[in-house]
Amino acid sequence: MKKNIFxxxxxxxxxxxxxxxxxxxxxxxxMSSQKTKEAGTVSIASLKAKNKILEQKLKELxxxxxxxxxxxxxxxxxxxxxxxxxxxxxxxxxxxxxLEDSAGKRSWIFDTPKGVYSVRAKVRNPVWIKPDWAFIxxxxxxxxxxxxxxxxNVLGDYALGFGNGYFIHGTLYTRLLGRNVTHGCVRVGDEDxxxxxxxxxxxxxxxxx
Amino acid sequence: xARLLICTVVFFLNFFxxxxxxxxxxxxxxxxxxxxxxELKLARKQNIYFVxxxxxxxxxxxxxxxxxxxxxxxxxxxxxxxxxxxxxxxxKRTALMSPERExxxxxxxxxxxxxxxxxLELKDMPRNFKLILDEGxxxxxxxxxxxxxxxxxxxxxxxxxRFLQPLFTVWNSxxxxxxxxxxxxxxxxxxxxxxxxxxEGVETIIYPxxx
Numbered sequence: 140m141k142k143n144i145f146x147x148x149x150x151x152x153x154x155x156x157x158x159x160x161x162x163x164x165x166x167x168x169x170m171s172s173q174k175t176k177e178a179g180t181v182s183i184a185s186l187k188a189k190n191k192i193l194e195q196k197l198k199e200l201x202x203x204x205x206x207x208x209x210x211x212x213x214x215x216x217x218x219x220x221x222x223x224x225x226x227x228x229x230x231x232x233x234x235x236x237x238l239e240d241s242a243g244k245r246s247w248i249f250d251t252p253k254g255v256y257s258v259r260a261k262v263r264n265p266v267w268i269k270p271d272w273a274f275i276x277x278x279x280x281x282x283x284x285x286x287x288x289x290x291x292n293v294l295g296d297y298a299l300g301f302g303n304g305y306f307i308h309g310t311l312y313t314r315l316l317g318r319n320v321t322h323g324c325v326r327v328g329d330e331d332x333x334x335x336x337x338x339x340x341x342x343x344x345x346x347x348x
Numbered sequence: 349x350a351r352l353l354i355c356t357v358v359f360f361l362n363f364f365x366x367x368x369x370x371x372x373x374x375x376x377x378x379x380x381x382x383x384x385x386x387e388l389k390l391a392r393k394q395n396i397y398f399v400x401x402x403x404x405x406x407x408x409x410x411x412x413x414x415x416x417x418x419x420x421x422x423x424x425x426x427x428x429x430x431x432x433x434x435x436x437x438x439x440k441r442t443a444l445m446s447p448e449r450e451x452x453x454x455x456x457x458x459x460x461x462x463x464x465x466x467x468l469e470l471k472d473m474p475r476n477f478k479l480i481l482d483e484g485x486x487x488x489x490x491x492x493x494x495x496x497x498x499x500x501x502x503x504x505x506x507x508x509x510r511f512l513q514p515l516f517t518v519w520n521s522x523x524x525x526x527x528x529x530x531x532x533x534x535x536x537x538x539x540x541x542x543x544x545x546x547x548e549g550v551e552t553i554i555y556p557x558x559x
Contacts, residue, residue, distance in 0.1 A: 186374070186381055197384065197413035201414035210417070212470045212540070212545060213541075235450075236466065236467060237449050239451070279455075344412070346412070348396045
């Protein structure tokens with residue numbers, strides 16, 4: 140009889156302890172997460188569903204249609220459509236050099252900017268409008284007359300502008316493709332440039348890293 | 349009665365472990381949820397960011413939620429306070445031999461014929477470096493190379509890691525300063541590419557190290 144009572148008490152203790160412990164664990168996990176502050180009904184199924192939605196939202200942010208990827212470390216450009224690479228081209232990107240004007244008021248770092256941009260302008264037979272640094276670098280005075288800044292036939296047949304004076308354009312120095320020599324623009328060989336110019340519409344994303 | 353007791357014990361042990369498993373899964377899903385939310389915030393920006401997943405041992409260079417480069421890690425380790433699900437910001441890149449930018453001397457531009465390239469290139473990037481992130485997070489990037497010297501260097505680093513990092517962790521914990529350190533072993537080109545691609549201010553997500 141005594142033995143039976145002992146077993147019953149032991150049984151009840153085990154049940155109570157297990158239930159209590161599992162409840163406590165669940166509560167601790169729930170308390171440690173900010174999620175439970177929103178609602179007390181966080182379940183595995185609902186979290187899985189929420190995570191799927193978030194993954195979908197992330198996917199939706201990725202570039203759509205035709206877009207350009209520039210790897211400045213490898214000096215390579217990829218013309219892409221979704222996950223497919225349509226064209227791979229050797230490029231020249233920023234030299235990373237520094238230029239200071241003699242007055243010491245301004246300085247430039249010739250890096251190709253990293254980040255996400257878009258094609259803002261497409262130009263055939265582009266004419267380079269030389270910025271101040273181009274004159275300072277050559278040790279020449281910066282002209283007042285805008286016409287003196289114009290330099291045709293140096294940017295190749297096409298140019299795709301992506302903001303702040305940066306372009307993907309052609310080059311006269313094809314032997315320097317694959318090296319870091321530019322003032323921040325992305326130089327591409329003539330044939331590759333033609334393909335990129337024709338394929339990438341205004342608004343196409345440009346990812347540079 | 350004894351049989352009943354054994355059956356009940358087995359049943360409740362199962363129940364207990366199942367409850368633990370559920371809790372673990374719930375916790376991991378909550379972390380995943382928080383990390384996805386963080387990444388969504390970063391992906392909405394126009395900047396690149398990098399993600400380190402110690403489970404998969406891969407560093408991803410990402411923008412807009414898509415991975416553009418992947419750097420597989422040969423080895424990795426962690427010390428310190430638990431990793432936050434919020435993004436870390438890169439404050440500083442440091443290396444023993446940090447690459448120096450060339451200064452252009454106005455008017456001394458060489459002609460194309462005898463052009464000698466003076467520029468920062470991938471080969472100039474350091475193989476071993478330290479990324480100092482906010483919230484006391486430090487990321488050591490080391491390269492795995494063949495040869496006696498790299499082998500010695502690697503082992504020296506790992507010994508320092510095993511003996512000094514616990515001390516740093518305890519020291520910072522006593523002073524109530526957040527401190528976490530991670531090391532990642534990468535291939536030489538990948539380490540240099542990572543150094544090249546990231547810059548001060550870039551944000552990063554670090555997935556938790558599984559126990």
